[in-house]
Amino acid sequence: MEQQTTEQTEHETIGQIAKRDEMAGRLMIPLDYPDADSARVLIDKLEGIPCYLKVGMQLFYAAGPDFIRELKERGYNVFLDVKMHDIPNTVRGGAESITRLGVDMFNVHASGGKTMMAAALEGAAKAVSLNPSLHIPLIIAVTQLTSTSQEVMNEEIGIAGKVEDTVVRYAKLATEAGLHGVVASPQESAAIAAACGPEFVTVTPGIRPAGSSLDDQSRVMTPGQAIRQGSHFLVIGRPITAAADPRAAALSIIEEMTQA
Numbered sequence: 001m002e003q004q005t006t007e008q009t010e011h012e013t014i015g016q017i018a019k020r021d022e023m024a025g026r027l028m029i030p031l032d033y034p035d036a037d038s039a040r041v042l043i044d045k046l047e048g049i050p051c052y053l054k055v056g057m058q059l060f061y062a063a064g065p066d067f068i069r070e071l072k073e074r075g076y077n078v079f080l081d082v083k084m085h086d087i088p089n090t091v092r093g094g095a096e097s098i099t100r101l102g103v104d105m106f107n108v109h110a111s112g113g114k115t116m117m118a119a120a121l122e123g124a125a126k127a128v129s130l131n132p133s134l135h136i137p138l139i140i141a142v143t144q145l146t147s148t149s150q151e152v153m154n155e156e157i158g159i160a161g162k163v164e165d166t167v168v169r170y171a172k173l174a175t176e177a178g179l180h181g182v183v184a185s186p187q188e189s190a191a192i193a194a195a196c197g198p199e200f201v202t203v204t205p206g207i208r209p210a211g212s213s214l215d216d217q218s219r220v221m222t223p224g225q226a227i228r229q230g231s232h233f234l235v236i237g238r239p240i241t242a243a244a245d246p247r248a249a250a251l252s253i254i255e256e257m258t259q260a
Contacts, residue, residue, distance in 0.1 A: 016258075021050055023227075023257040028052040028079055028203070029250065030237040036063040036070075043074070045247050049254070052104070054079040054235060068101045077104040079203075079233075083142055085109035088119035095123030095139070103137050105203075107183055110141035110170035117141055117177035138201060141174035142183045143167040146206035164188050168195045175200060186226035186234075193230045205235040209253060223253050224260035 029051050031039040039059060053076045055068060060082060071078050080103045084091050091108060098106050108120045117139075124136045143166070144153060150163050159166055167188045172195055174182050181201025184192060189202045207226050226234050236253060243249035 020254060020258050024050045024254050025052065025077070026233050026257065027250065027254055028054045028233050028235045029240055030054040030056060030081070030235060031059050032056055032237060032241065033059055034062055035059070036067045039063070039067075042241060042246055043071075046250060049247070049250055050075075051250065051254075052077045052079055052233065054081050056081045057083075065101050068103060072102045079103070079105040079107075081107060083107055083109055084120065085112045086116070088116045091116050092119040092123040092126075095120040096127045097123075099124040099127035099134060099137060100131070102134065105138040105140060107140040107142055107203075108179075110143050110174055110182065114173050114177045117174055117179055121178050138180040140181045140183050140201065140203055141170060141177075141179050143170040143188070144184070146185045146204075164191055168192060171196050171200070181232070186221040186229050186231050189226070189229040189231045198230065201232045202230065203233040203235060204231040205237075207234045207236045207239075209236075209239050209256070223256045227257050227260040 029046065031042065031053055033039040033042070036059070043053070053071055055071070055078060059067070060080065068078055068080065080098055080101070084094050085108065086094070091112070095106070108117055110117065120139050124139060128134045128136055144163055148157070148163065153159050153163055153166065164187070167182075167184050168191050171182045171184070171192045175196045181203060182192060183203045183205065185206050186204040189204060192200065192202055204226055207221060207223055209222055221229065223234055223236065234257070240246050240249045240253065
């Protein structure tokens with residue numbers, strides 16, 4: 001990944017270049033593809049941009065652990081987005097296996113409760129204890145999906161009150177369990193930081209550049225707005241992956257993040 005992320009001019013300072021690379025590292029691009037070959041087409045177009053790559057259930061179930069190892073060999077940070085939600089013992093074992101893959105982040109559902117979330121951390125720690133060359137990934141709790149409106153949360157899921165209140169309650173629970181952060185809408189980032197501290201990581205899907213389609217998202221912000229609200233990582237999919245020029249789209253978003 002030696003290729004420069006943007007065209008650098010002679011007027012750019014080392015600090016400006018470093019800031020742009022930092023923002024690139026906070027951009028998570030989901031590989032929502034049915035197989036590894038399809039994902040590689042996008043990855044080749046993004047070569048040299050030091051972004052995070054997010055592997056979800058569709059691709060992981062199709063391509064398996066070997067594809068995660070491939071991404072790590074290519075130098076990428078990897079967020080394995082499998083949203084574990086099961087009894088604590090099962091989550092503990094799953095977290096141990098995921099950590100052995102060398103991923104940099106994975107997630108569990110906060111609605112599984114504090115004991116289940118703590119079990120994920122225990123599983124990761126066991127993997128590292130058996131192989132000190134590994135590191136404990138950032139373990140993130142899913143609060144409410146960004147496709148969940150207040151009406152759906154209240155009337156279908158059966159949780160009363162406002163979405164933000166539920167998100168903050170789950171974030172506090174994740175903190176008590178020892179997790180590193182949460183997945184939440186960018187609209188809740190400021191409230192989470194106020195409740196859990198500014199170092200508590202927020203991973204925010206539902207990011208759409210101005211003028212983009214909302215697709216199936218209900219609670220959205222632009223990249224610049226999300227950075228200003230305090231989001232640590234921005235998950236941006238279709239505005240990049242469905243663009244005529246994914247590389248140019250990614251670089252434009254990184255520039256907006258940098259300016260913010």
